[in-house]
Amino acid sequence: MSAEACDVVVIGGGPAGSTAAALLARRGYGVIALEKAHHPRFHIGESLLPMNLPLFERLGVLEKVRALGVFKRGADFEADNERGYNTFAFDRALGKSPPHAYQVWRQDFDRMLYAHARECGADTREGHEAIGIEQLGPRDSRLEVRTEEGRGYRIEARYVVDASGRDAFLAAKRRLRRKNAQHQSAAIFGHFRGADVRPGEDAGNISMYRFEHGWMWMIPLPDGVMSVGAVCWPDYLKQRRGRTLEFLLETLRRNPALWQRMRRAELIGNEVRVTGNYSYDSSSMGGPGWVLIGDAFAFIDPVFSSGVYLAMSGAEQAAQVVDAALREPAAETSLLRRLEKRQRAGMERFSFFIYRFNEPVMRDMFRHPRNALKLEQSVISMLAGDLFDTPRVLWRLQLFKLVYGILALRDWRRWRAGHRDRLAQARAQFTGGNTPLDKV
Incomplete structure (x- = not known):
C-alpha cells in the first residue's frame, strides 16, 4: 500500500x-x-x-x-460574608493578564x-x-x-x-x-435551564462550592444554560450504582448555597454524564x-x-x-x-492548589483571603493562567506555599487527616463513566 x-x-x-x-x-x-x-x-x-x-x-x-x-470577570468561592462568596476578580491580577475571560x-x-x-x-x-x-x-x-x-x-x-x-x-x-499517585477524582454533571445567576457584573462568573466528598461548579453558558456538576472522590461516586440524575441531585443538595440557586432549574434533555479517573x-x-x-x-x-x-x-x-x-x-x-x-512547571504550580483544594487549610485560605504582600492577587494571577513568565507572580506563589505550610503545621491534625484522605482516594479506581472519553 x-x-x-x-x-x-x-x-x-x-x-x-x-x-x-x-x-x-x-x-x-x-x-x-x-x-x-x-x-x-x-x-x-x-x-x-x-x-x-x-x-x-x-x-x-x-x-x-x-x-x-459568556463574559466572565472572575471566579467565585464560598466565604463567610454577607454575600456568601468571594469574587476573585481577574482585573485585580498582578501581571498583564486580561481582566476577563469567556465560557x-x-x-x-x-x-x-x-x-x-x-x-x-x-x-x-x-x-x-x-x-x-x-x-x-x-x-x-x-x-x-x-x-x-x-x-x-x-x-x-x-x-x-x-x-x-x-x-x-x-x-x-x-x-x-x-x-x-497524588490525586484522582471523577465527575458527574449536567446542563440546566432556570438556575439562578449571580447578580450584576458577577452574572457570568464561574462559581465553586465544596462538600465533604469533593467540589461543585456552576458555569453560565450561552442561551441561559448553566453547566452544573461535582468533581468527587472516586469512592463517593461508586455509590451511584447505576443511578445518574437522582445521584447528581442528591449530591448538589449537599451544598445548601448551590442548591438554593437550583430551586427552579430543569435538566436539559434528561442527560447526566459521568466520567472516571482522569489525573495522569x-x-x-x-x-x-x-x-x-x-x-x-x-x-x-x-x-x-x-x-x-x-x-x-x-x-x-x-x-x-x-x-x-x-x-x-x-x-x-x-x-x-x-x-x-x-509545561511541567506550569502544571506543578496549578497542582499545588489542586491537590490541596479540598483540604481544611486551603479551604480556610480561600474562604478568608488576605492580600498581605499581594498574595491574594498572586492567586488571582494563577487563576487567570499567568504562571509561566511573570516573576512578581511566581515568587509570591512560592511565598503562598510557605504560608500554607506554616498554617498546616499549626493545624497539623486536620492537615494530616485531609492529606491521608486524598492519598487514599488517589489509589481508588472509578470505571463507571458514560462519556466517549471513558471508552478508551
Whole structure:
C-alpha cells in the first residue's frame, strides 16, 4: 500500500490539535489534521482563562470566541460574608493578564478552532482515526489510518503531533502514560435551564462550592444554560450504582448555597454524564519526530479551568519546536527538553492548589483571603493562567506555599487527616463513566 506524504500529522481535532495544525500550516508546512469523530462533538471543559485571550489573538480567533462566549470577570468561592462568596476578580491580577475571560459550549468552540485550522491551510479529516504508527529511520513516521467507513490508508510524515486527548495514542503505544499517585477524582454533571445567576457584573462568573466528598461548579453558558456538576472522590461516586440524575441531585443538595440557586432549574434533555479517573501524565513529552500536547500528555483536574489553556499554550509552544526541529534537527532534543520543563512547571504550580483544594487549610485560605504582600492577587494571577513568565507572580506563589505550610503545621491534625484522605482516594479506581472519553 502506497502512502501519502506530508510534513506534519496532527492526531486529534480538539483545542490543542487545532492550534498546532493552524500555526504550522500558517508557516507553510503540509499539515494533515486527523479527528476520529465529527464536529460538533460533546466535550466538558467550558470555562476559559484570561491568558487564553492573547493566544486567541495570535491565532486569529479572538472575535470568534467573543461571539461564542459568556463574559466572565472572575471566579467565585464560598466565604463567610454577607454575600456568601468571594469574587476573585481577574482585573485585580498582578501581571498583564486580561481582566476577563469567556465560557463557551465546547462543541461550538472546538468546531470553530478546527475550521480555523482548515482556513489556515491544514488538511482536516473528520472520521479518520490513527490506529498504528511505525518509526521510519531516525525521525520520520508512517501512520496507519482508518476511516469511519472502514477504509485504511497510510501517511508518512516528518513529524507527528499527538493531540489525541485521553486516547493518548502515542503515550499508549510507547507505554509512557502514568497514573497520578497524588490525586484522582471523577465527575458527574449536567446542563440546566432556570438556575439562578449571580447578580450584576458577577452574572457570568464561574462559581465553586465544596462538600465533604469533593467540589461543585456552576458555569453560565450561552442561551441561559448553566453547566452544573461535582468533581468527587472516586469512592463517593461508586455509590451511584447505576443511578445518574437522582445521584447528581442528591449530591448538589449537599451544598445548601448551590442548591438554593437550583430551586427552579430543569435538566436539559434528561442527560447526566459521568466520567472516571482522569489525573495522569506521561513520562516523556517528546522524542525524535514526535511530541505530545494537551491531554495526550497530561491532565490534572478541572478545578481551576486550566485544561484548555494548558493545552493551547502547550500547542503553541510545541508548534515552535516542530518548526525549529524541521529546519534544524540537531536542535530538537534541547528544544523538546525546554518545552517539557516549561509545561511541567506550569502544571506543578496549578497542582499545588489542586491537590490541596479540598483540604481544611486551603479551604480556610480561600474562604478568608488576605492580600498581605499581594498574595491574594498572586492567586488571582494563577487563576487567570499567568504562571509561566511573570516573576512578581511566581515568587509570591512560592511565598503562598510557605504560608500554607506554616498554617498546616499549626493545624497539623486536620492537615494530616485531609492529606491521608486524598492519598487514599488517589489509589481508588472509578470505571463507571458514560462519556466517549471513558471508552478508551
